[in-house]
Amino acid sequence: MIKVITYGTYDLLHHGHIRLLERAKALGDYLIVGVTADDFDKTRGKINVQQSLIERIEAVKATGLADEIIIEEYEGQKIDDIKKYDIDIFTVGSDWVGKFDYLNEYCEVVYLERTKGISSSELREEKRSIHLGLVGNSSFLNKVKDEAEYVNGIQISALCTDNLNIMSDEIKKVDFITNDYFKLINNVDAVYIRSLPNMHYDQIKYALNNGKHVLCESPLTLDEKQTMELFELAKSKNLILMEAIKTAYATAYRRLLLLVKSGKIGDIVSVDATCTSLKNNDNDWPGIYEWGPTALLPVLQMLGSNCKDYRIVSHIDKNTQLDNFTKIDFLYEHSVASIKVGDGVKSEGQLIISGTKAYVYVPAPWWKTDYFEIRYENQNNNQRYFYRLEGEGIRHELVSFVKSIENNIYLGNIDIIVTRDITKILNFFEKGIYQKI
Ligand code: C2G
Numbered sequence: 331m332i333k334v335i336t337y338g339t340y341d342l343l344h345h346g347h348i349r350l351l352e353r354a355k356a357l358g359d360y361l362i363v364g365v366t367a368d369d370f371d372k373t374r375g376k377i378n379v380q381q382s383l384i385e386r387i388e389a390v391k392a393t394g395l396a397d398e399i400i401i402e403e404y405e406g407q408k409i410d411d412i413k414k415y416d417i418d419i420f421t422v423g424s425d426w427v428g429k430f431d432y433l434n435e436y437c438e439v440v441y442l443e444r445t446k447g448i449s450s451s452e453l454r455e456e457k458r459s460i461h462l463g464l465v466g467n468s469s470f471l472n473k474v475k476d477e478a479e480y481v482n483g484i485q486i487s488a489l490c491t492d493n494l495n496i497m498s499d500e501i502k503k504v505d506f507i508t509n510d511y512f513k514l515i516n517n518v519d520a521v522y523i524r525s526l527p528n529m530h531y532d533q534i535k536y537a538l539n540n541g542k543h544v545l546c547e548s549p550l551t552l553d554e555k556q557t558m559e560l561f562e563l564a565k566s567k568n569l570i571l572m573e574a575i576k577t578a579y580a581t582a583y584r585r586l587l588l589l590v591k592s593g594k595i596g597d598i599v600s601v602d603a604t605c606t607s608l609k610n611n612d613n614d615w616p617g618i619y620e621w622g623p624t625a626l627l628p629v630l631q632m633l634g635s636n637c638k639d640y641r642i643v644s645h646i647d648k649n650t651q652l653d654n655f656t657k658i659d660f661l662y663e664h665s666v667a668s669i670k671v672g673d674g675v676k677s678e679g680q681l682i683i684s685g686t687k688a689y690v691y692v693p694a695p696w697w698k699t700d701y702f703e704i705r706y707e708n709q710n711n712n713q714r715y716f717y718r719l720e721g722e723g724i725r726h727e728l729v730s731f732v733k734s735i736e737n738n739i740y741l742g743n744i745d746i747i748v749t750r751d752i753t754k755i756l757n758f759f760e761k762g763i764y765q766k767i
Contacts, residue, residue, distance in 0.1 A: 334354050334420075335363075335364065335411060335412065336350070336363055337364035337422065339386065341381050347390075361396055362399070363399050364411065365390060370404060378729060419439075420437050423441070423443075460483060460543075461488070462522055463514045464504075467496075468493075478728055481732060487504055489506070531552075535560060538569055544571045548749070550573050552760050557753040577627055577723055578743040579723040579727040581718075594687075595685025598665055598683060600682075604681075605669075605671050606670070615652075617672055617674055618644070627744070628681060630751050631744075633662050635747050635751045636663065644759075653759075656759075658755070679694035691705055698723065
């Protein structure tokens with residue numbers, strides 16, 4: 331019996347895929363199809379896959395061409411599979427010609443002519459393209475513009491800023507540039523807001539009242555009630571309101587969150603996150619807004635919202651009278667947490683999650699990490715995880731925003747309760763409920 335194997339994402343299955351599978355099947359007597367896992371696709375740069383792994387497996391199964399379906403999860407798995415399944419022929423489309431010659435050492439390699447005129451990415455692009463407007467005075471908008479180039483279904487078509495001189499030449503090519511937010515709103519389908527936190531509430535409310543989806547940097551607002559009011563408004567208008575914290579969309583961070591919540595390190599007893607930078611420009615907002623939401627993310631996503639007590643201590647800059655370093659301690663029923671954040675003090679930007687069986691160590695800068703370790707008492711059992719991260723998570727965040735709009739359901743990685751609690755904690759700050767040193 332001649333056994334054939336082939337691999338693919340098989341997103342939005344089309345006749346090009348089916349022709350490949352038919353010809354692969356004809357090469358032998360038994361065909362195994364390896365369908366790529368979501369994380370594996372992300373690490374190899376395919377971030378726009380529309381369908382889940384299960385949907386893609388079901389579609390391949392429905393063709394009736396595969397005698398067996400497996401999941402491709404890591405680089406190099408093909409060699410393991412060829413040995414494990416005693417494969418005679420590996421085949422793939424001619425768009426990969428040459429890339430898998432190394433498999434000749436293990437089996438015959440056959441490249442089949444790719445079917446012209448059809449591809450999953452073209453099918454994805456055919457979906458309505460969402461016109462996104464960027465709002466704010468931060469050079470970070472240049473990064474968002476660059477990242478959007480990797481995302482199917484969205485195009486940056488407008489910019490609202492008072493600070494055009496720090497914007498890139500690329501971003502200045504957009505169709506519509508203004509410093510008038512209300513004019514911008516009439517020219518887009520959705521907005522990405524990175525303005526001062528105290529402007530968010532009014533800007534989000536106006537956008538939603540004009541039928542626009544919103545992706546807004548955290549904190550969404552500075553008042554818990556306002557945050558919940560905006561989510562209600564978005565829901566009533568069938569619009570997407572999504573908080574932007576790019577770390578939540580970094581593959582490594584997502585995986586460590588899932589591992590920890592699955593009990594991998596036992597009961598979580600402590601979460602300790604540090605994020606600091608030295609002011610890259612004279613923000614006239616409290617330093618806690620720069621890093622507070624990011625540092626709060628693992629605390630709230632791992633320990634939840636039933637914190638019994640907080641202690642907020644801030645180091646105040648003598649000149650600006652603003653906090654340039656803040657430490658917040660949290661007391662939960664059976665755990666503690668602490669965050670140290672600052673936009674005027676340097677410290678070790680690591681994340682440590684302490685558990686009853688092991689602990690997670692994420693090296694600095696943990697908030698854009700592609701790597702973490704799970705460390706045990708017996709160091710021989712330590713495990714290292716690596717997930718390539720392109721673009722600090724911004725492109726994945728934009729993909730999530732687009733998918734939410736296209737599917738008309740919130741598919742973001744940050745629960746509304748977490749967004750609410752970030753607002754609540756920062757509101758303590760707004761009200762001055764913190765100790766100054
Ligand atoms: N294909 C084809 N004709 C097309 C599109 C795709 O013959 N018009 C083939 C591809 O060459 C591949 C298979 O169909 O052999 C699945 O294509 P994709 O889902 O795009 O997956 P891809 O990333 O190309 O998978 O490691 C090998 C890769 O996983 C191949």
